[in-house]
Amino acid sequence: MPAPEEPTTDVPGPAASGRRVSRKTVLRAAAALGAAPLLIGAPVALAREQPAPGGAGLAPTPECHDGDGPTVEQMEGPYFKPDSPLRNSLITSGTPGTRLTVGGYVFGRGCRPVPGVLLDFWQADDNGAYDNSGYGFRGHQFSTAQGAFSLTTIVPGLYPGRTRHLHVKLQAPGRRVVTTQLYFPGEPRNGTDGLFDSRLLMNLRQAGPGLEATFDFVLDVPQDPTTPPTTPPPTAPPTGTWTPGRAYRAGDGAAYAGLAYRCLQAHTAAVGWEPPNVPALWRRL
Numbered sequence: 001m002p003a004p005e006e007p008t009t010d011v012p013g014p015a016a017s018g019r020r021v022s023r024k025t026v027l028r029a030a031a032a033l034g035a036a037p038l039l040i041g042a043p044v045a046l047a048r049e050q051p052a053p054g055g056a057g058l059a060p061t062p063e064c065h066d067g068d069g070p071t072v073e074q075m076e077g078p079y080f081k082p083d084s085p086l087r088n089s090l091i092t093s094g095t096p097g098t099r100l101t102v103g104g105y106v107f108g109r110g111c112r113p114v115p116g117v118l119l120d121f122w123q124a125d126d127n128g129a130y131d132n133s134g135y136g137f138r139g140h141q142f143s144t145a146q147g148a149f150s151l152t153t154i155v156p157g158l159y160p161g162r163t164r165h166l167h168v169k170l171q172a173p174g175r176r177v178v179t180t181q182l183y184f185p186g187e188p189r190n191g192t193d194g195l196f197d198s199r200l201l202m203n204l205r206q207a208g209p210g211l212e213a214t215f216d217f218v219l220d221v222p223q224d225p226t227t228p229p230t231t232p233p234p235t236a237p238p239t240g241t242w243t244p245g246r247a248y249r250a251g252d253g254a255a256y257a258g259l260a261y262r263c264l265q266a267h268t269a270a271v272g273w274e275p276p277n278v279p280a281l282w283r284r285l
């Protein structure tokens with residue numbers, strides 16, 4: 001039986017924070033320029049590796065040098081349940097709570113994105129309660145070919161003894177499971193929660209009526225910089241209309257609503273997992 005999570009005191013609301021200049025900032029900028037896929041082929045260009053004004057830049061190295069080691073691990077807590085559903089949205093239009101999206105990338109030790117990482121999230125609802133009888137606010141997904149993940153949820157409610165947090169387990173293909181928690185900046189309970197770790201703070205900003213958070217994970221996955229990374233499957237032409245019940249392999253193509261998609265993760269298609277609805281499984285070509 002896992003030990004209960006530690007006690008603390010009272011109640012804040014999450015506050016937006018400034019964004020740190022880090023690996024994620026660089027990646028966001030690259031993604032905005034449409035350059036994210038290029039990151040597969042090379043170590044991520046970190047801010048400190050950029051040429052200094054009037055001087056030569058530092059030589060890129062195979063290790064992450066923006067201060068991040070592998071993501072800090074934390075206790076699972078008492079509320080994890082296996083066999084969560086495959087989904088990257090934990091809410092419906094009627095779900096109460098402040099909307100929250102969490103996005104980011106999963107990196108290996110060579111600062112390259114790691115595709116196909118299983119990310120299993122679970123959290124409390126708006127009232128600070130976990131669903132221990134069903135799978136509310138529980139869901140797993142896989143990082144994309146670019147190592148990205150995206151979670152649509154609500155800001156978890158507070159419950160006695162803890163500051164505000166999300167739980168997540170990560171497993172890169174063929175590697176061990178890493179368990180940790182993510183935290184919200186500006187929470188008064190952060191100062192009194194014995195489990196809180198500032199290295200697990202998300203970047204958080206207001207996005208309309210909701211909040212948008214980012215966090216990048218680093219897993220202890222070896223990535224030899226002299227070995228070309230795995231080439232993603234070639235763009236496959238549609239091989240037919242997307243069909244529920246059909247088994248798709250990574251790299252397979254399918255057409256849906258007149259648009260072409262490529263399968264990112266092997267799975268059996270099901271109603272509700274139409275390509276535009278499950279970015280963890282399908283990428284539009």
Ligand SMILES: [Fe+2]
Nearest residue numbers: 005077165167
């Ligand atoms: Fe918890």
